[in-house]
Amino acid sequence: MNFAEPSGFEIFLTRSVSILTCRNYRRYVESMKLSGSENVLEYGSGSGNMSVILAKELKDGTLTCLDISEKWLETVRKRLRKFRRVNYILGDLTELELPSGRFDVIVVHFVIHDISPTDRQARVQKLASLLKIGGRIYLKEPTRETHGISLTEVRRLLSDVGLKEIASTERKESPIGDVLHVVYEK
Numbered sequence: 001m002n003f004a005e006p007s008g009f010e011i012f013l014t015r016s017v018s019i020l021t022c023r024n025y026r027r028y029v030e031s032m033k034l035s036g037s038e039n040v041l042e043y044g045s046g047s048g049n050m051s052v053i054l055a056k057e058l059k060d061g062t063l064t065c066l067d068i069s070e071k072w073l074e075t076v077r078k079r080l081r082k083f084r085r086v087n088y089i090l091g092d093l094t095e096l097e098l099p100s101g102r103f104d105v106i107v108v109h110f111v112i113h114d115i116s117p118t119d120r121q122a123r124v125q126k127l128a129s130l131l132k133i134g135g136r137i138y139l140k141e142p143t144r145e146t147h148g149i150s151l152t153e154v155r156r157l158l159s160d161v162g163l164k165e166i167a168s169t170e171r172k173e174s175p176i177g178d179v180l181h182v183v184y185e186k
């Protein structure tokens, strides 16, 4: 798999831009209507903008932050150090040994479009295997033609692994542009 660690400048920029986008992250987590006792996997947790909000919500549950990047995982680990119920996993999903049916909710926020098209299906397949029966995947991605993924492809990826669509929308989101939101259930 092609993958490059972020530079120090990229980490700084992402953390700075998060001041503009934190409200979007909060709204997104609110839309999940978590009870607080779920086991949640955040796939591609990056700088931890979503992880911080999820960790606060999960009073009795657990949050697992998984990222292929050592630098991003280190960033999120530092940021969430005061939260006890958080696990950190470094690696590429398909090469990790993780128990099936472990998670109630999987959050995938701006990750799949960064994975090369030929590698996407195997990762989505593995995500589906980690979900409990009745568990949900919340996925949000940019749809720009230059750097994004189409709703058609996302639907194919998720339905091909046996997940059922609960909701899907495409909308403009400031300051990012066009994004798709989907919720799928196992």
Ligand SMILES: C[S@@+](CC[C@H](N)C(=O)[O-])C[C@H]1O[C@@H](n2cnc3c(N)ncnc32)[C@H](O)[C@@H]1O
Binding pocket: 043, 044, 045, 046, 047, 048, 049, 050, 066, 067, 068, 069, 072, 091, 092, 093, 108, 109, 110, 111, 114, 115, 123
């Ligand atoms: C654009 S960032 C999004 C970060 C975070 N989800 C957010 O929205 O703030 C994409 C993240 O996905 C991670 N990533 C990319 N490919 C991955 C893979 N195959 N497995 C796990 N993480 C991956 C990157 O390292 C990066 O942290």
